[in-house]
Amino acid sequence: MNQQLKICLTLFILLHLVSQFSYAQIFVSGQASASYLQSGEALSRYTVNEGRGTFAWRLDVFADAIISENLKFYSNIRITEEQRLNIDLLKLRVTDIAGLGLNANIGKIFIPFGSLGERRYPKQNPFFHLPLMNEHITTLALSDYSLHTLDPMQVISGNGFRLLDYGLYDAGISLDGSVGKIEYALALINGAVSATSSYTASGLNNNQGFGSVAHIAYVPSEEFSLGGSFGYGPFISENNPQGEDPNHYPQRITGIDISYSLGYFSFFGEAIYNNWMFDDEPDLNAFAYSAEIHYTIIPRILCAVRVGGIRFNEITADVYSQDGTYGTYTGTWDDIVVRYETALQYRIEKDALIKLVYEIYSTYGNFGDPSDNLLVLQTVFGF
Amino acid sequence: MVNTSFRITNSLKKIVYYSIFFCSFQVTFSQDTGKSSAEIRGTITVPKNNEVIEDLYHKRALNRYAKHHGGVNKTPKPYSLSEQCVIYIESAPQYSSSSERQRRAELDQSDLMFRPLVLPVLVGTTVDFPNRDELYHNVFSYSSVKEFDLGRYPKNQVKSVTFDKAGTVQVFCDIHTYMFATILVLDNPWFTTPSEDGSYVLSNVPPGTYQISVWYLRKKVDTKTVTVKENQALVVNFEL
Numbered sequence: 001m002n003q004q005l006k007i008c009l010t011l012f013i014l015l016h017l018v019s020q021f022s023y024a025q026i027f028v029s030g031q032a033s034a035s036y037l038q039s040g041e042a043l044s045r046y047t048v049n050e051g052r053g054t055f056a057w058r059l060d061v062f063a064d065a066i067i068s069e070n071l072k073f074y075s076n077i078r079i080t081e082e083q084r085l086n087i088d089l090l091k092l093r094v095t096d097i098a099g100l101g102l103n104a105n106i107g108k109i110f111i112p113f114g115s116l117g118e119r120r121y122p123k124q125n126p127f128f129h130l131p132l133m134n135e136h137i138t139t140l141a142l143s144d145y146s147l148h149t150l151d152p153m154q155v156i157s158g159n160g161f162r163l164l165d166y167g168l169y170d171a172g173i174s175l176d177g178s179v180g181k182i183e184y185a186l187a188l189i190n191g192a193v194s195a196t197s198s199y200t201a202s203g204l205n206n207n208q209g210f211g212s213v214a215h216i217a218y219v220p221s222e223e224f225s226l227g228g229s230f231g232y233g234p235f236i237s238e239n240n241p242q243g244e245d246p247n248h249y250p251q252r253i254t255g256i257d258i259s260y261s262l263g264y265f266s267f268f269g270e271a272i273y274n275n276w277m278f279d280d281e282p283d284l285n286a287f288a289y290s291a292e293i294h295y296t297i298i299p300r301i302l303c304a305v306r307v308g309g310i311r312f313n314e315i316t317a318d319v320y321s322q323d324g325t326y327g328t329y330t331g332t333w334d335d336i337v338v339r340y341e342t343a344l345q346y347r348i349e350k351d352a353l354i355k356l357v358y359e360i361y362s363t364y365g366n367f368g369d370p371s372d373n374l375l376v377l378q379t380v381f382g383f
Numbered sequence: 384m385v386n387t388s389f390r391i392t393n394s395l396k397k398i399v400y401y402s403i404f405f406c407s408f409q410v411t412f413s414q415d416t417g418k419s420s421a422e423i424r425g426t427i428t429v430p431k432n433n434e435v436i437e438d439l440y441h442k443r444a445l446n447r448y449a450k451h452h453g454g455v456n457k458t459p460k461p462y463s464l465s466e467q468c469v470i471y472i473e474s475a476p477q478y479s480s481s482s483e484r485q486r487r488a489e490l491d492q493s494d495l496m497f498r499p500l501v502l503p504v505l506v507g508t509t510v511d512f513p514n515r516d517e518l519y520h521n522v523f524s525y526s527s528v529k530e531f532d533l534g535r536y537p538k539n540q541v542k543s544v545t546f547d548k549a550g551t552v553q554v555f556c557d558i559h560t561y562m563f564a565t566i567l568v569l570d571n572p573w574f575t576t577p578s579e580d581g582s583y584v585l586s587n588v589p590p591g592t593y594q595i596s597v598w599y600l601r602k603k604v605d606t607k608t609v610t611v612k613e614n615q616a617l618v619v620n621f622e623l
């Protein structure tokens with residue numbers, strides 16, 4: 001609560017300062033969504049409220065301002081049913097520096113990795129979740145960088161790294177622009193893209209040092225884009241329990257993304273290869289992919305399907321069993337998972353919609369394939 | 384009816400468009416309306432209002448996902464009075480269309496704006512939606528008068544919609560949510576847009592009592608009940 005109060009106060013002061021500029025006028029907009037979720041009942045990181053039907057909500061508020069022709073201010077606040085307040089975005093954007101078409105962002109910025117774009121918001125995302133690669137919580141613990149491959153409760157409690165951190169925001173600076181048919185974005189952020197400040201309990205980054213991220217896309221025409229992303233940075237904290245140098249523990253992540261959109265049809269595909277590197281132990285690797293199609297059948301009605309999955313490399317490790325004995329574990333360090341999603345969306349009005357989403361999870365791992373499919377009914381309202 | 388066609392050249396398009404437009408309205412006024420000879424004329428005085436253009440400027444400049452930045456920082460070219468104001472007779476029961484000629488009109492998408500802001504058309508008119516920007520637009524409307532979604536299409540492509548029911552159609556772009564226009568589908572041909580000095584003329588109006596309305600920017604702003612007699616030139620001024 002104290003943390004939230006500080007965030008609110010900081011934001012208030014910032015907005016006030018921005019509004020002091022002579023030309024600045026703050027434009028407030030946002031999205032509110034409410035959902036009903038019904039998942040399977042099994043013990044799984046994907047079930048919601050142990051399978052009891054649950055209502056959830058989310059509110060995104062955007063407050064933006066034009067300070068001068070080439071200087072703008074952007075902010076996003078996201079609040080969810082957990083009463084957690086996140087400042088996703090809080091940045092100044094300088095456009096067209098020295099007439100070169102180069103733009104710079106500073107503050108809490110979008111991390112330029114992949115092509116998620118506007119699909120991070122409920123109104124532009126026909127599904128309920130983001131792609132699995134943004135949300136899947138792995139068995140690599142955020143708290144102490146240990147593996148909990150055989151301890152599902154740790155993962156269910158949320159103590160695990162994501163490959164890409166949720167909506168991908170972090171404190172840092174970035175540059176973007178385009179040269180001919182090439183669009184580029186480069187960023188220097190706090191630590192790695194898998195652990196940004198949005199989601200640690202303290203609200204602060206739990207990783208140290210600078211991470212670098214780049215995205216380059218070839219955009220030959222308006223409908224098609226082919227992009228490549230790269231990210232490198234330390235993923236552990238300076239205050240790690242083992243007293244290790246964070247620079248010896250980098251995350252290296254590469255990705256490609258393709259998008260195609262014409263008429264009533266859109267396709268978005270993305271694949272990433274992620275590598276968490278350990279100083280004296282084998283790396284933890286993961287390969288994740290996601291492909292989605294949206295199609296507007298008739299005015300107001302859109303259907304969408306998405307398939308996404310993650311595979312992990314095999315490791316051999318000493319394990320400590322509950323009966324007090326040590327043994328050796330050989331296998332993937334997390335359960336291989338594939339998620340299939342179908343969605344049907346009805347636009348009630350321009351800024352109001354309702355969607356029905358069904359998610360099927362197929363898990364291949366140490367605990368079988370639990371019953372954890374999810375049905376979601378969501379309404380979204382933009383203002 | 385929604386259909387797609389590609390324009391061959393801009394100049395050819397203009398020739399085709401203007402000739403059809405010219406012919407159809409000449410026919411409408413001289414033949415469909417028969418021997419009526421009354422006229423309603425006047426002046427519209429509007430306060431200086433940059434609200435729409437300023438809103439457009441801010442929203443498109445602040446679009447955080449704008450892929451192409453060209454033009455976005457520039458102040459949009461303001462709408463002329465004729466692009467944002469329409470004077471029309473609400474309902475004229477004595478009017479019946481005998482012309483089977485297809486009427487056409489155009490709602491332009493250029494510089495991330497619709498032009499005009501309000502487009503009056505006679506019921507039955509086919510409106511072309513040409514994309515003149517270097518980027519995609521996705522024109523749609525969920526109005527009860529006409530529901531359509533033209534999908535995403537690139538520069539120089541045109542899609543068309545025929546409006547066969549009278550009423551108000553609010554038009555948006557699904558990609559640029561700040562883009563907005565209104566199509567007034569009217570059941571009679573007695574509508575016009577004012578000149579830049581605010582003057583307007585409705586010619587060949589049959590004698591009768593009418594509700595005459597003014598649409599300005601995003602809404603109907605005034606309605607007056609008037610009675611016009613044979614051979615009369617009735618003056619009706621509006622001060623908004």
Ligand SMILES: [Cu+2]
Nearest residue numbers: 520556558559
């Ligand atoms: Cu558009």
